[in-house]
Amino acid sequence: xxxxxxxxxxxxxxxxxxxxxxxxxxxxxxxxxxxxxxxxxxxxxxxxxxxxxxxxxxxxxxxxxxxxxxxxxxxxxxxxxxxxxxxxxxxxxxxxxxxxxxxxxxxxxxxxxxxxxxxxxxxxxxxxxxxxxxxxxxxxxxxxxxxxxxxxxxxxxxxxxxxxxxxxxxxxxxxxxxxxxxxxxxxxxxxxxxxxxxxxxxxxxxxxxxxxxxxxxxxxxxxxxxxxxxxxxxxxxxxxxxxxxxxxxxxxxxxxxxxxxxxxxxxxxxxxxxxxxxxxxxxxxxxxxxxxxxxxxxxxxxxxxxxxxxxxxxx
Numbered sequence: 001x002x003x004x005x006x007x008x009x010x011x012x013x014x015x016x017x018x019x020x021x022x023x024x025x026x027x028x029x030x031x032x033x034x035x036x037x038x039x040x041x042x043x044x045x046x047x048x049x050x051x052x053x054x055x056x057x058x059x060x061x062x063x064x065x066x067x068x069x070x071x072x073x074x075x076x077x078x079x080x081x082x083x084x085x086x087x088x089x090x091x092x093x094x095x096x097x098x099x100x101x102x103x104x105x106x107x108x109x110x111x112x113x114x115x116x117x118x119x120x121x122x123x124x125x126x127x128x129x130x131x132x133x134x135x136x137x138x139x140x141x142x143x144x145x146x147x148x149x150x151x152x153x154x155x156x157x158x159x160x161x162x163x164x165x166x167x168x169x170x171x172x173x174x175x176x177x178x179x180x181x182x183x184x185x186x187x188x189x190x191x192x193x194x195x196x197x198x199x200x201x202x203x204x205x206x207x208x209x210x211x212x213x214x215x216x217x218x219x220x221x222x223x224x225x226x227x228x229x230x231x232x233x234x235x236x237x238x239x240x241x242x243x244x245x246x247x248x249x250x251x252x253x254x255x256x257x258x259x260x261x262x263x264x265x266x267x268x269x270x271x272x273x274x275x276x277x278x279x280x281x282x283x284x285x286x287x288x289x290x291x292x293x294x295x296x297x298x299x300x301x302x303x304x305x306x307x308x309x310x311x312x313x314x315x
Contacts (some may be wrong), residue, residue: 006060041063111172165287182215187243220308222307
């Protein structure tokens with residue numbers, strides 16, 4: 001899991017490794033030191049060294065791999081439930097909610113909320129740390145997410161995802177105006193050669209690059225930006241964000257793949273505020289364990305809906 005933290009002024013004088021271990025719940029100093037040594041930490045401005053004294057105000061990024069098992073704590077967190085039956089639940093995940101507990105982020109996740117509302121939900125192996133998680137959304141991506149309620153449903157849905165019998169449709173606000181109203185990207189996606197936080201279009205097989213395909217349809221052209229319907233055929237990490245950036249139309253307010261500072265963080269007369277990347281999982285069509293096919297849709301959140309003209313509908 002990627003953590004981005006700003007060093008508070010009161011931490012001035014502390015070593016980087018000691019401060020990170022205290023700032024991230026469940027993260028030991030020895031683990032921090034290992035991650036720094038493996039190049040999974042950056043400090044801006046400056047260089048990441050375990051013994052580096054902090055001044056306060058630095059931006060520190062640390063990637064902490066997930067550890068298993070992680071015994072998630074049930075929490076009473078409100079959820080927007082789009083559908084619920086004995087096989088699965090469909091949730092409209094808000095932007096800012098992490099799906100899976102990890103070191104440094106053990107509480108407040110979707111999994112914590114699911115266990116709090118459906119305490120009998122467990123993963124296929126019966127552990128509470130991953131109850132029914134079939135797929136994921138980035139923390140700042142809002143929209144439809146599916147969780148299985150039984151081991152049989154989990155196995156069924158995982159097979160559907162693996163066999164690409166699932167149709168995912170996203171709404172994205174992207175920089176610029178594509179030349180055509182339809183476009184596609186087939187670039188394989190792997191780790192970025194210089195920045196561990198990012199993925200990039202790479203030659204197939206290089207840097208763990210795997211095939212990836214996304215198609216895009218322009219729904220609306222705004223002032224310097226466009227609203228796009230995105231259909232990922234595969235499900236790689238950050239796929240839509242990587243492909244749009246590769247095509248020259250990064251998602252608005254995306255600090256990792258775009259230029260978030262060029263988009264207003266405060267509302268103006270003709271532009272609403274965007275405090276997260278403008279990507280929403282709008283629609284999900286899946287084969288249901290009962291033998292039917294179902295489509296679930298999540299309302300467009302207010303921060304993105306405000307940018308669209310009245311009467312615009314997604315296809």
